[in-house]
Amino acid sequence: MSNIDQAKAATGVPNIGDDLISPDELRKLAEEHEMALLQEALEREKKHMKEQDTVREAFMNQHIRPDAKERFTRAVRDAASRGVKEIQVARFPSSYCTDGGRAINNFEPDWPDSLTGYAREAYEVFDKTLRAKGYKLRAQILDYPGGMPGDVGLYLRW
DSSP: OOHHHHHHHHHTOOOOOSOSOOHHHHHHHHHHHHHHHHHHHHHHHHHHHHHHHHHHHHHHHOOOOTTHHHHHHHHHHHHHHTTOOEEEEEEEEGGGSTTTTHHHHTTOTTGGGGOOHHHHHHHHHIIIIIGGGTOEEEEEEOOOGGGSOOEEEEEEEO
């Protein structure tokens, strides 16, 4: 035993060895853990964005169903029998509008021009067939996540 080891042994300080993990190795482990967490977050965000793209694509390519007249009649009849004078006919993110929902949010009279996809087609059906029968259509921003326009609701009134 060396003199240093004998001195340590005499003072009661245990020798835990030179093979301890170094602070640099600990920092590296922590950084690897942080990188793994960031990678997981990026993968989740990428998956979420892909799902959102799929939903948007479906919205843009959705069409009025062949049984729309029957469904419409049943929905408005049921609502009227409950004393309700309007129904929500569509809900979609304001980002689907050409202006991000600005015209709807500002109650501009040309707000229908900002509609796209299924909402645009629904508006055209309203304009061609329902307006003349006395129905009215209004659009409203339904929520404001982060202070910005969120979802749009289209409401049919009678």
